[in-house]
Amino acid sequence: MSDPGLSFTPSASEALVEEPSITVRNVSKAFRMHTERRDSLKERFIRGRSRGHHTFQALDGVSFTIPRGQTYALIGHNGSGKSTMLKLLAGVLRPDSGDVIADGRISALLELGAGFHGELTGRENIYLNAAILGLTRRETEQAIDRIIDFADIGEFIDAPVKTYSSGMYLRLGFAIAVTVDPQILIIDEIIAVGDEQFQRKCFDYLHSLRRKGTTIVLVSHALGIVEEMCEGAIWLDHGRMRKVGPAREIVRLYLDEVNATEIKLASEAAGADAPDATEEADASPARGGSGEVRVTDLEFVSAAGVVAPVLLTGERATFRLHYEARKPLEDVVFGLGFFTETGINVAGPNSGSGLPPVPVLAGRGTVDFQVERLTLSPGSYGVSTAVVSHSHTFDYIDRGFQLAVRGSAGGEPGLARMFGGWSAGPATVQPESSETSRSLDPPGQQPIRRPSEPATPHPTETAHA
Amino acid sequence: MTTTVRGQSTIWSMRGLIWNFARRDLKSRFKGTALGWAWSLVVPLSTLLIYTIVFAVIFRIEPPPLGNGRPGNFTLFLFAGLVVWTVFANGINTGILSLLTTGGLLKKVYFPSYAPVLGSVIAVLAQSAIEVGVLLAIMVVLGNTSWTYLLVLPWAVLFVCFLSGLVHALAVLNVVFRDLSHIISVVLQLLFYLTPIIYSLSFIPEAWQGIPLRRIIGANPLTEFVTAFRNCVYDLTPPGFATWIALAAWTAVAVGFGVLVHRKLGLDLGERL
Ligand SMILES: Nc1ncnc2c1ncn2[C@@H]1O[C@H](COP(=O)(O)OP(=O)(O)OP(=O)(O)O)[C@@H](O)[C@H]1O
Numbered sequence: 001m002s003d004p005g006l007s008f009t010p011s012a013s014e015a016l017v018e019e020p021s022i023t024v025r026n027v028s029k030a031f032r033m034h035t036e037r038r039d040s041l042k043e044r045f046i047r048g049r050s051r052g053h054h055t056f057q058a059l060d061g062v063s064f065t066i067p068r069g070q071t072y073a074l075i076g077h078n079g080s081g082k083s084t085m086l087k088l089l090a091g092v093l094r095p096d097s098g099d100v101i102a103d104g105r106i107s108a109l110l111e112l113g114a115g116f117h118g119e120l121t122g123r124e125n126i127y128l129n130a131a132i133l134g135l136t137r138r139e140t141e142q143a144i145d146r147i148i149d150f151a152d153i154g155e156f157i158d159a160p161v162k163t164y165s166s167g168m169y170l171r172l173g174f175a176i177a178v179t180v181d182p183q184i185l186i187i188d189e190i191i192a193v194g195d196e197q198f199q200r201k202c203f204d205y206l207h208s209l210r211r212k213g214t215t216i217v218l219v220s221h222a223l224g225i226v227e228e229m230c231e232g233a234i235w236l237d238h239g240r241m242r243k244v245g246p247a248r249e250i251v252r253l254y255l256d257e258v259n260a261t262e263i264k265l266a267s268e269a270a271g272a273d274a275p276d277a278t279e280e281a282d283a284s285p286a287r288g289g290s291g292e293v294r295v296t297d298l299e300f301v302s303a304a305g306v307v308a309p310v311l312l313t314g315e316r317a318t319f320r321l322h323y324e325a326r327k328p329l330e331d332v333v334f335g336l337g338f339f340t341e342t343g344i345n346v347a348g349p350n351s352g353s354g355l356p357p358v359p360v361l362a363g364r365g366t367v368d369f370q371v372e373r374l375t376l377s378p379g380s381y382g383v384s385t386a387v388v389s390h391s392h393t394f395d396y397i398d399r400g401f402q403l404a405v406r407g408s409a410g411g412e413p414g415l416a417r418m419f420g421g422w423s424a425g426p427a428t429v430q431p432e433s434s435e436t437s438r439s440l441d442p443p444g445q446q447p448i449r450r451p452s453e454p455a456t457p458h459p460t461e462t463a464h465a
Numbered sequence: 466m467t468t469t470v471r472g473q474s475t476i477w478s479m480r481g482l483i484w485n486f487a488r489r490d491l492k493s494r495f496k497g498t499a500l501g502w503a504w505s506l507v508v509p510l511s512t513l514l515i516y517t518i519v520f521a522v523i524f525r526i527e528p529p530p531l532g533n534g535r536p537g538n539f540t541l542f543l544f545a546g547l548v549v550w551t552v553f554a555n556g557i558n559t560g561i562l563s564l565l566t567t568g569g570l571l572k573k574v575y576f577p578s579y580a581p582v583l584g585s586v587i588a589v590l591a592q593s594a595i596e597v598g599v600l601l602a603i604m605v606v607l608g609n610t611s612w613t614y615l616l617v618l619p620w621a622v623l624f625v626c627f628l629s630g631l632v633h634a635l636a637v638l639n640v641v642f643r644d645l646s647h648i649i650s651v652v653l654q655l656l657f658y659l660t661p662i663i664y665s666l667s668f669i670p671e672a673w674q675g676i677p678l679r680r681i682i683g684a685n686p687l688t689e690f691v692t693a694f695r696n697c698v699y700d701l702t703p704p705g706f707a708t709w710i711a712l713a714a715w716t717a718v719a720v721g722f723g724v725l726v727h728r729k730l731g732l733d734l735g736e737r738l
């Protein structure tokens with residue numbers, strides 16, 4: 001643990017799991033439901049105890065180990081039991097069955113304002129919290145300046161914490177939790193309430209704790225952060241453990257399932273009230289044109305070749321226009337317009353500009369527009385359709401169709417995804433710094449992605465850049 | 466089921482935290498009041514004055530003589546009993562709520578639930594320490610001193626343990642049945658009159674209308690504690706062996722009750738609060 005190079009184990013693969021810092025074995029936890037709780041004697045007398053046994057299984061037979069010095073994330077849907085698991089790790093709750101074993105001093109930041117007493121000032125709360133964490137008064141006095149410095153909330157440190165803003169709660173809580181030198185740090189999804197500057201500071205600090213060999217367990221719905229910060233991830237689903245493994249892999253599996261579920265739900269919904277939907281599309285959006293040809297529907301066809309309500313970034317996608325023409329026409333150009341929710345026109349492909357014209361016969365027909373890799377970033381888009389000939393408009397529907405695009409894994413910012421490969425160019429090697437950077441970054445772990453990272457909100461690897 | 470994440474904690478290892486809770490209690494009690502700490506003397510002295518007027522002047526209760534042979538003084542006699550009662554009643558009344566007022570904390574970080582309870586007991590003791598000081602000072606001025614003062618020390622150890630065990634049990638139970646604190650405040654009113662504070666046990670008839678009154682009052686643990694304290698500082702007669710056994714037994718019962726309730730219910734307060 002003293003050697004930062006050694007503690008930084010490259011991946012969560014089984015071979016390297018030597019010394020577990022946290023072991024969770026077959027842990028279950030049920031809660032008595034709030035609605036059935038007998039808080040007062042009167043309720044107990046009146047309604048008796050018999051119905052008071054309604055329980056909710058928040059965790060069911062969860063097992064995993066976290067090796068010393070690694071960072072793990074818990075991911076899963078709302079209510080899947082992530083916070084409950086963290087509370088068990090922090091000792092706030094006890095499991096109904098199973099073992100939770102940890103070695104080392106644990107510091108936990110479970111909720112906003114965790115461990116604060118509203119009436120006391122920030123400074124008094126530091127003393128109280130330090131005492132809860134087992135620090136003596138002398139140790140606290142030594143640490144208090146660092147804590148106040150880190151929190152950086154100015155004169156509010158001597159105001160009652162009930163007057164704090166959410167971010168100030170976070171700042172003070174985080175400052176206390178990390179400056180007491182925990183061996184195990186537990187953080188529930190809260191860093192998100194900090195401002196940009198403080199978030200960067202938090203992540204920088206977490207990285208430095210990691211290098212010192214602190215085991216970190218966090219919950220985050222920001223999967224990009226999970227992929228980037230964590231060696232491993234634990235996927236909880238309705239209180240059961242779905243999978244544990246390398247963060248990247250688990251995040252991908254999780255996202256795949258989320259996407260699959262969304263597609264399934266959306267197509268069920270579409271199947272249920274399809275007639276309504278088309279009628280609405282006809283009536284409400286702004287529609288123009290002389291009407292010799294009308295677009296009747298726009299379908300999104302996924303890579304698998306089936307009509308899907310959701311398309312995936314980077315996958316093959318086909319946009320299928322259905323039209324109905326009153327008479328045969330020549331020289332017709334079909335067009336699509338993609339708009340973000342804020343009204344930015346991202347793309348506007350059309351069948352004109354030198355391409356052979358699409359012949360249109362009287363009656364119904366379809367036209368396909370296919371892309372090999374969808375470059376739209378995940379998000380929702382309004383899609384406009386147009387049928388024109390030279391400068392005459394037959395039909396135009398302004399954003400009459402909704403397209404949902406989802407990513408298969410971690411996000412890149414921006415409206416469009418650029419697909420390409422990165423490769424190393426010539427570089428001058430400084431003998432010494434290359435040595436340390438090699439020991440910090442084990443080869444083969446994340447070879448290509450690094451240069452694309454500056455876009456994520458925290459400058460992670462600056463230490464050895 | 467094993468869980469090692471809570472670590473091994475003893476009351477001794479938690480002393481820093483207990484002390485922090487005590488300081489918090491003391492600080493918040495008189496926060497924003499003009500008289501501040503003086504209130505912890507003003508309130509009991511006014512109670513003393515009121516009771517003296519009611520019971521000595523109006524009802525003419527005769528106090529037993531002082532230990533140094535002087536004729537009894539009702540105010541002092543009452544004071545010696547009232548001090549014990551004040552610690553007991555304040556300890557119960559504030560301690561029983563201490564887990565609810567600390568509730569938010571227990572849901573978010575783990576620490577033993579007895580820490581805030583003991584902290585509030587210590588805060589109450591600290592407040593009453595001034596009162597005891599005033600009582601002893603008056604006794605010294607009146608020349609009513611004896612070696613029996615030294616017995617206050619072992620008495621106090623037993624009394625504090627008795628009170629702590631009882632308060633912790635009640636505080637934990639009050640989280641589960643929130644009505645308890647209201648029931649207890651009624652019980653305390655009754656208990657005040659069932660304890661020889663404004664009278665001494667010898668005033669009470671053996672039986673009244675077939676009810677063995679003196680036996681009932683004598684069986685009350687507070688009777689033992691109040692009488693023993695009064696023996697030490699007012700009558701200046703050392704409490705007998707049987708009394709010490711009774712005090713120790715009541716203390717053991719209260720501490721046992723506290724430990725039992727703690728084991729049964731006190732470890733899962735995080736989800737009940
Ligand atoms: N004290 C409690 N009493 C009753 N039910 C509870 C209690 N605490 C949690 N639960 C339930 O247990 C389940 C898991 O909750 P938990 O807070 O662990 O979810 P989570 O995974 O952290 O969700 P989120 O992503 O929304 O934070 C939820 O259904 C919740 O309602």
Ligand SMILES: [Mg+2]
Nearest residue numbers: 082083084188
């Ligand atoms: Mg949660």
